[in-house]
Amino acid sequence: MATKASRPGRTLIVFGMVIAVLFGAVALGGSWKPKLGLDLQGGTRITLEASTETGDAVTPEKLEEAAGIIDSRVNGSGVSEAEVATQGDRNIIVEIPGQNRKDLVDTVKQTAQLRFRLVAAAAPGVPAPQPSTGPSGAASPSASGSAAPSAEPSGKATPKPSASASPRGRALSGGLLSADKTAPAASPSAAASPSAGTSAQPLPGQPVPGQATPAKGAPVDQPLAWMNNPGSEWLTKFQSFTCPAQGKVAAPVKDVKAQPLLTCDENGTKYLLSAAVIEGTQLKDASSGIPQGQVGYVVDLSFDSTARQSFADVTQQLAGTGQQFAIVLDGEVISAPQVNQPIPGGNAQISGDFTQEEAQTLANSLKYGALPLKFTAPVVTEEGPSLASDQLAAGIWAGLVGLALVLVYCLIYYRGLGLVVFASLMVAAAVTYATVLVMSEAVGFTLTLPGIAGLIVAVGITADSFIVYFERIRDEMRDGKSMRVAVEAGWVRARATCLAADAVSLLAAVVLYIFAIGVVKGFAFALGISTIIDIVVFFFFTKPMVSWLARFPFFYNGHKLSGLDAENLGLDRLPGVRRPRTAGGNA
Amino acid sequence: MGKMSRLGNALYEGDVSIDFVGRRMLWYTISGIIVLVAVAGLYFKGLNMGIEFEGGVEYRVAMAPGEADQQAVEDIRDAVVGTGIDAASAPIVNTSGTDTIRVQTEPMPDNDDATAVSEAIQEAAGVGEDDISQAAIGATWGQQVADRALIGLGVFTVLVVLFIWAYFREWKMSVAALVALVHDVVITVGVYAISGFEVTPATVTGVLTILGFSLYDTVVVFDKVRENTKNLSRSRKTYREAANLAVNQTLVRSINTSIVALLPVGALLYAGVVTLGSGALKDLALALFVGMAAGAYSSIFIATPLLVQLKMREPAIQRGDARATTRARHHEVDRYAAVPVFTDDMPVHDEPTGDDRDEVEDDVAPSAVGSGRAPRYTAGERPASRAVSNSASAKRAQPSRKPRSQRGKK
Numbered sequence: 001m002a003t004k005a006s007r008p009g010r011t012l013i014v015f016g017m018v019i020a021v022l023f024g025a026v027a028l029g030g031s032w033k034p035k036l037g038l039d040l041q042g043g044t045r046i047t048l049e050a051s052t053e054t055g056d057a058v059t060p061e062k063l064e065e066a067a068g069i070i071d072s073r074v075n076g077s078g079v080s081e082a083e084v085a086t087q088g089d090r091n092i093i094v095e096i097p098g099q100n101r102k103d104l105v106d107t108v109k110q111t112a113q114l115r116f117r118l119v120a121a122a123a124p125g126v127p128a129p130q131p132s133t134g135p136s137g138a139a140s141p142s143a144s145g146s147a148a149p150s151a152e153p154s155g156k157a158t159p160k161p162s163a164s165a166s167p168r169g170r171a172l173s174g175g176l177l178s179a180d181k182t183a184p185a186a187s188p189s190a191a192a193s194p195s196a197g198t199s200a201q202p203l204p205g206q207p208v209p210g211q212a213t214p215a216k217g218a219p220v221d222q223p224l225a226w227m228n229n230p231g232s233e234w235l236t237k238f239q240s241f242t243c244p245a246q247g248k249v250a251a252p253v254k255d256v257k258a259q260p261l262l263t264c265d266e267n268g269t270k271y272l273l274s275a276a277v278i279e280g281t282q283l284k285d286a287s288s289g290i291p292q293g294q295v296g297y298v299v300d301l302s303f304d305s306t307a308r309q310s311f312a313d314v315t316q317q318l319a320g321t322g323q324q325f326a327i328v329l330d331g332e333v334i335s336a337p338q339v340n341q342p343i344p345g346g347n348a349q350i351s352g353d354f355t356q357e358e359a360q361t362l363a364n365s366l367k368y369g370a371l372p373l374k375f376t377a378p379v380v381t382e383e384g385p386s387l388a389s390d391q392l393a394a395g396i397w398a399g400l401v402g403l404a405l406v407l408v409y410c411l412i413y414y415r416g417l418g419l420v421v422f423a424s425l426m427v428a429a430a431v432t433y434a435t436v437l438v439m440s441e442a443v444g445f446t447l448t449l450p451g452i453a454g455l456i457v458a459v460g461i462t463a464d465s466f467i468v469y470f471e472r473i474r475d476e477m478r479d480g481k482s483m484r485v486a487v488e489a490g491w492v493r494a495r496a497t498c499l500a501a502d503a504v505s506l507l508a509a510v511v512l513y514i515f516a517i518g519v520v521k522g523f524a525f526a527l528g529i530s531t532i533i534d535i536v537v538f539f540f541f542t543k544p545m546v547s548w549l550a551r552f553p554f555f556y557n558g559h560k561l562s563g564l565d566a567e568n569l570g571l572d573r574l575p576g577v578r579r580p581r582t583a584g585g586n587a
Numbered sequence: 588m589g590k591m592s593r594l595g596n597a598l599y600e601g602d603v604s605i606d607f608v609g610r611r612m613l614w615y616t617i618s619g620i621i622v623l624v625a626v627a628g629l630y631f632k633g634l635n636m637g638i639e640f641e642g643g644v645e646y647r648v649a650m651a652p653g654e655a656d657q658q659a660v661e662d663i664r665d666a667v668v669g670t671g672i673d674a675a676s677a678p679i680v681n682t683s684g685t686d687t688i689r690v691q692t693e694p695m696p697d698n699d700d701a702t703a704v705s706e707a708i709q710e711a712a713g714v715g716e717d718d719i720s721q722a723a724i725g726a727t728w729g730q731q732v733a734d735r736a737l738i739g740l741g742v743f744t745v746l747v748v749l750f751i752w753a754y755f756r757e758w759k760m761s762v763a764a765l766v767a768l769v770h771d772v773v774i775t776v777g778v779y780a781i782s783g784f785e786v787t788p789a790t791v792t793g794v795l796t797i798l799g800f801s802l803y804d805t806v807v808v809f810d811k812v813r814e815n816t817k818n819l820s821r822s823r824k825t826y827r828e829a830a831n832l833a834v835n836q837t838l839v840r841s842i843n844t845s846i847v848a849l850l851p852v853g854a855l856l857y858a859g860v861v862t863l864g865s866g867a868l869k870d871l872a873l874a875l876f877v878g879m880a881a882g883a884y885s886s887i888f889i890a891t892p893l894l895v896q897l898k899m900r901e902p903a904i905q906r907g908d909a910r911a912t913t914r915a916r917h918h919e920v921d922r923y924a925a926v927p928v929f930t931d932d933m934p935v936h937d938e939p940t941g942d943d944r945d946e947v948e949d950d951v952a953p954s955a956v957g958s959g960r961a962p963r964y965t966a967g968e969r970p971a972s973r974a975v976s977n978s979a980s981a982k983r984a985q986p987s988r989k990p991r992s993q994r995g996k997k
Contacts, residue, residue, distance in 0.1 A: 039867075042717070049728070100716055105698050378728030380698070382721040387649045387687070391863060398858035398868070402851025409846060450789060450867045456855050457796070457875060460848035467847060468807070471840040478599055497810060500754065501803045507746060508799035512792055515739030520792045523871065527796070 008544035015540040019427070022434045026441075034433075035440040037448030037522065040392040042385030043097040046105055050090045050373040058090045058373060065368040066375075067092050069112045069330045077107060083444075092375070100382050109377045112330035113255055114280025114369020117273035118227040118314065119324040119336055120260070121235065125243030125270025220260055223274035224317055230272060234260055238272040255331040265333035273326050273333075277314055280329070280369030282307035284346075287367075288359035291349070297359035298351040299335075301366055308346035316342040327366070334365050395452035402456050403429070406463050414470055416555060416562035420545050421466045428462050428537045432530055445525065454526030461505055462534040466542060468501075469494040473546075483556040487546055498538060505531045598835045605838070608831040611892035618770060618889055625777020632780050637787035637870075640733045642694040642726030644674070644701055646708055647687055647865070649718040655686040659712060663688060666711035672700045684864025688712065694726050736791040743795050747802055755809065759897040764805045767890040771801040771881040778877045789867040793874025800848070800875075801882030804841065805890045811837045812891065823915045825908040830895045834887055845883040852876050 026032070038045050050058045050066060063086045071084040074094060083095045094108050217231020230238075243264035255261060261273040286301040303311050314325060318339035326336040337350050350362070407425065411418035432455060439445035472490035473483075481489060509531060512524035549555050555562045597603035607614070638645050650659060664680040667690060674693035683689040690708060695701045701723050709719055747768065751761045775794055779786055811833035816826055824832070852875045859869030898904050988994075 047728075376725070377698075378725035380701070380721070380723040382719075384647075384649060384720045385717045387647055387718065387720045390649060390687075391866070391868075394858040394862040394868065397862070398851075398854045401857075402854035405850040405854060406847055409850060413843065450792070450871060453855055453868055453871045456851045457848075457871075459851045463847045464844045467840060467843045471843070475599060475836070478596055497807055500806050500810075504747075504750065504799045504803050504806070507750065508743065508796055511739060511743045511746060512795055515735055515742065520788050520867070523789075523792055523867075 008547040011540055011544040012548065015544075018540075019431060019434070022431065022438065026434050026437045029437065029441040031437065031441065034436045034447045035445070036392070037446040037451065038095055038097060038381075038383050038388070039449045040388050040395070040447065040452075041097055042100075042383045042388040043095065044101045044104070044380070044382045045096070046094040046108055046377050047087075047379035048092040048094065048109055048375040049378050050092065050375055052371055052373060054371065056371065060086075060089070061364055062368050062371075062373055063090065063092065065364055066112065066373045070094060070108050072332070073107055073110075073330070074104060077104065079104070098385065100384070105377050105380055109375040111372050111374050112369070113257075113372065114283065114327065114329045114366065115255065115257065115276040116278035116280075116311075116314075117261060117276055117326050117328055118223050118318075119271055119326050120227040120230040120274055121238055121272040122324070122336070123238075123270055125241065125264050125268050220275050221258060223277050224314065226260070227274045227323070230260065230274075234262075234272060238262055238270070241270055243268045243270050255328065261328065261331070263328065263331055263333060265336065269333075271326055271333050271336065273328065277310055277325070278303065278307045280366075280372065283366060283370040285367070286363045286370065288354075288356075288363035294351075296351060297354040297356055298349050299354070299359050299363045299366065300347070300349050302348070303346040305346070308344075311346060311348070312342060312344040315339045315344075315348075327369075329365050329369050335362055391449050395449055395456075399452060399456045399459075403459055406459055410463065410466070416549075416559070417470050417546075420542060420549065421463060423545065424466060424537055424542045425459065425462060427541050428530070428533055431533050431537065432458075435529055435533065439529070446522070447526075448522035450520050451522035451526040454523040455530055458527060458530030458534065461501075461531060462537070464501070465494075465498045465534055465538045468497050469538075469542065469546070472497075484550045487550045491543055491546075495539075499535070502531050502535050594839075598838055604831065604835050606831060607834045607887055608827050608892045608895045611896065614888035614892060618885070622770060622773050622777070625774050625780070628777050628781035632783070634776070634780055634786045635783050636729075636733075637785040637790075638691060638722070638724050638729070639787050640729045640736075642724050642729040644692045644695050644704070644721065644723045646690040646705060647683070647720045648690070648708060648712050648714055649720075650686045650688055650712060650714065652686050655682045655684075655688050657682075659688060662711045663690060663708055666707040667692070667704055670700075670703050670707045672704060674700065675704050682864070684860075684862055687864050689865055695723065696725070698723075732788055736788060739795060740791065743798060747798055751802065754806065760809055760894060763890045763894040763897065764802065764809065766893055767805050767882075767885040768798060768801050770885045770889055771797060771878055774881045775874055775878045779874075784873060785865075785870070787867070787870045789870035790874050793871045794878065796871075797875060797878025797882060800879050801885065804844070804882050804886035807840070807844075808834060808837050808886045808891055809894070812894065819907055819911070823911050825911045826898055826904050827895050827908070828911075830891055830898075834891050838887070841883055841887060845879065848879055849876065852879065 048070070050063060052058060067084050067086050070092060071082075074082040074084060074096070079096050079101060081097055083093075083097075085093050085095075087093050094104075096104065217234065218225035218229040220226055241262045255263075257276045257279070259275055262270070263273065264270050282304050284302045284304045286299060288297055288299045290297055291300075317323075318325060319341045320339070322338055324336045324338050326333045328334070335350060337352070354362070403425065407418075407422055410421040414421060436445065436447060440447070469490060472494040473486045476486035476490045477483060506528060509524045509528035513521055513528065553559075594603060598605075648663070660680050660682060664678055667675050667678045667680070672695065674695045677693075679689075679691040681689055690704075692704065695704070701721065705719060705721055709716065712718075748761070748765065751764050752758070755761055755764070772794060775797060778784075779790065784790075812830045815829040815833045815836075819826060819829055852872055855868060856872035856876050859866065859872045863869065899908070
């Protein structure tokens with residue numbers, strides 16, 4: 001008995017230490033306020049639903065890719081702290097806390113386009129503006145003979161194309177090799193790209209050469225001619241264009257198919273790009289891997305029949321010149337390879353200093369661009385900050401009042417034992433609070449109104465465990481056991497009941513979490529956490545606490561306020577208490 | 588509170604017994620009527636599905652205190668209709684909570700329309716952009732949400748059935764528990780139909796949660812029933828009496844649990860209905876409140892009587908009951924024969940005759956005396972050291988008793 005008696009104290013101390021550690025973790029996290037959901041702080045939430053044009057299934061990779069694209073769009077449009085997450089198999093949730101930005105709906109639901117464009121000029125686009133290095137496009141010898149006369153003076157700068165065009169340290173741009181083994185034989189002569197006339201020919205646009213004034217350069221609808229002679233207007237724009245500083249997201253670029261494009265890649269190199277020569281949807285497939293007999297990762301891509309000819313023409317002109325074409329996904333250059341040789345077969349290979357991950361990312365982006373997801377926005381909610389703060393206030397009010405009512409009831413009914421309920425609920429509340437803080441730090445849990453409701457409902461569940469236990473103790477005492485024995489005997493039985501009850505609640509919480517939609521998930525999550533906390537507190541706090549209290553005469557002798565006195569139990573005399581405690585008993 | 592506790596003890600000992608099981612026709616009738624009303628409400632009035640299921644646009648406007656009156660409602664309605672947008676031609680405008688006004692329209696596919704309506708409302712209500720909340724839900728989305736909710740309900744029901752089956756290991760208990768569950772859900776849904784409260788995903792969540800609660804209540808009562816009827820063959824009680832005692836014994840606990848569970852939910856309901864007027868809080872709290880109350884009722888008044896009714900059809904139980912009745916009748920002949928010997932740590936008050944929990948020896952041995960039969964064993968016979976029980980070899984109960992010197996001692 002002596003060893004047993006020392007246990008409750010030890011358990012309590014260990015449990016206290018665990019709580020201290022929990023709060024220590026919170027202190028390390030640094031924030032003492034849980035992350036609030038949009039319904040409690042105001043903001044806009046846009047639920048997007050994805051579908052493919054062809055009716056194919058939406059793959060998780062594509063959804064991730066789309067979420068990434070949307071993320072950079074939203075965060076690029078001057079919104080801070082926007083969160084973009086996928087949900088389920090076809091939904092993307094965009095949350096913009098604190099602001100009413102319904103205007104973003106059209107921005108986020110736009111379909112991301114993959115386009116192949118020709119690079120007219122490229123330069124480091126980050127702060128330090130060095131005008132001289134800017135234009136490089138007109139450098140290549142006499143590629144576009146017809147347009148050459150109108151070339152701007154600025155074109156003379158001719159910094160070696162390879163230097164400025166293939167951004168240093170950027171693995172994504174590499175040589176474009178033919179995957180077609182027969183191509184090399186045919187290419188050598190073609191690589192010289194003799195005449196601009198033939199290269200412009202395949203492009204469907206009506207040639208309007210007459211319009212090409214010196215200032216305007218070549219017509220924009222002839223990309224192959226244009227890339228060598230973009231005209232002063234665009235070059236000026238290009239010079240004044242800057243990319244955002246490293247680490248910041250660019251504002252979304254308006255990517256119009258038939259227009260030249262000024263944009264950046266992720267390393268802050270700015271590009272002046274021609275109108276699109278090939279659409280992403282003309283891409284048949286893309287994959288990454290290490291081809292046989294080679295050591296580096298490459299990305300393979302194949303075009304469908306409609307794009308084969310235009311790609312052949314493009315590579316024909318670009319091969320060997322050091323000029324690049326650019327692959328642009330949603331307005332951002334994801335790769336800008338040079339062309340080593342013409343590729344007539346429609347199967348190309350981008351090689352370079354890829355790591356496996358880089359190659360995979362590029363291939364995924366290409367694949368996504370080949371069949372981009374289309375989005376609708378079936379749910380748009382906007383929570384006004386003042387209403388949100390009302391909701392927060394109401395939630396907290398309900399929580400405090402609910403807790404207070406339960407405490408008062410328990411104190412009146414169980415008196416001394418009510419203090420155990422009080423302490424246990426306080427401990428449970430502290431643990432819950434710390435858990436919520438840790439969760440919001442670790443897994444991004446946000447507290448929503450249904451979440452608060454879940455926590456409040458859990459007060460009842462938690463208090464219920466104690467009631468089951470106390471009623472059991474009282475029953476055991478009515479059966480003639482003394483308080484100290486009843487505490488242990490009642491525990492064994494109450495434990496089974498409570499575990500069954502908590503199993504049901506937990507089951508409910510898990511099913512709800514899986515099937516609930518949107519904010520209601522928060523309810524299930526909160527219910528789940530607090531059920532687990534209930535078990536922990538019940539086992540490691542309430543039980544040791546009661547065992548410990550059972551060593552005090554106040555309780556085991558059944559003091560009137562202990563909640564275990566004879567009158568309260570409805571007995572004439574407490575079992576195990578030898579001295580009759582009432583005056584009547586002595587007489 | 589003392590009186591209440593006394594009652595608790597009396598209920599526990601069986602001194603005071605409410606005949607829950609015996610008056611089952613009364614409870615069945617009451618529940619039947621309530622369920623009938625609920626079903627009728629569901630059938631004739633139908634559920635008022637919220638915009639989350641049907642699609643539509645909802646605006647909530649936070650008015651200055653005291654300004655959310657009928658006049659403001661009229662103004663806002665006129666303003667919304669005045670936008671000339673088709674979907675907003677018949678808006679539902681009402682006050683909600685203390686100072687919120689709610690506007691609902693049909694789904695608006697065009698985002699600009701929604702913004703136009705929002706601006707019209709802001710102007711009419713004289714509030715800023717911060718004071719208005721908007722939720723636009725497409726019609727097809729609502730259908731998906733509804734489908735998912737139904738799947739969730741289905742999956743959870745299946746899991747609950749599996750849980751009940753695994754926990755009770757007896758189909759009769761499972762059936763009784765399930766009937767209680769269905770009873771609770773039907774009543775809750777009926778309350779929604781009749782009151783016209785909106786059904787939202789939060790409501791569905793609430794209903795799923797009460798499935799858990801109701802089940803838990805039933806688990807507790809059935810646990811006690813099982814405990815009380817385990818050694819039924821050794822007691823003088825019929826199954827019915829033992830079950831009824833179980834309900835009575837858990838009554839105080841059931842009441843306490845229900846009160847403790849309902850108090851916070853009540854606070855939630857108050858905050859949801861009175862302060863906020865609408866939204867997830869109200870929907871959750873109302874479903875929980877109704878469901879929990881119904882759950883507490885059904886586990887006592889429906890599940891147990893039904894269980895007893897089902898069990899009474901088992902031949903073994905019938906035989907046991909017949910035996911118990913006979914024993915009880917014999918017991919009536921000489922009731923004082925059953926008074927146990929006083930021991931030191933015994934409560935002073937009279938041990939009630941209905942006590943069957945552990946002093947089985949006291950029960951069985953004196954009953955032989957009470958029946959008027961002479962003690963049948965002779966000196967050579969080994970007195971049974973334990974109580975009578977069915978043994979497989981004998982196929983019937985064998986009476987035994989202790990020598991007089993050992994009687995009543997433990």
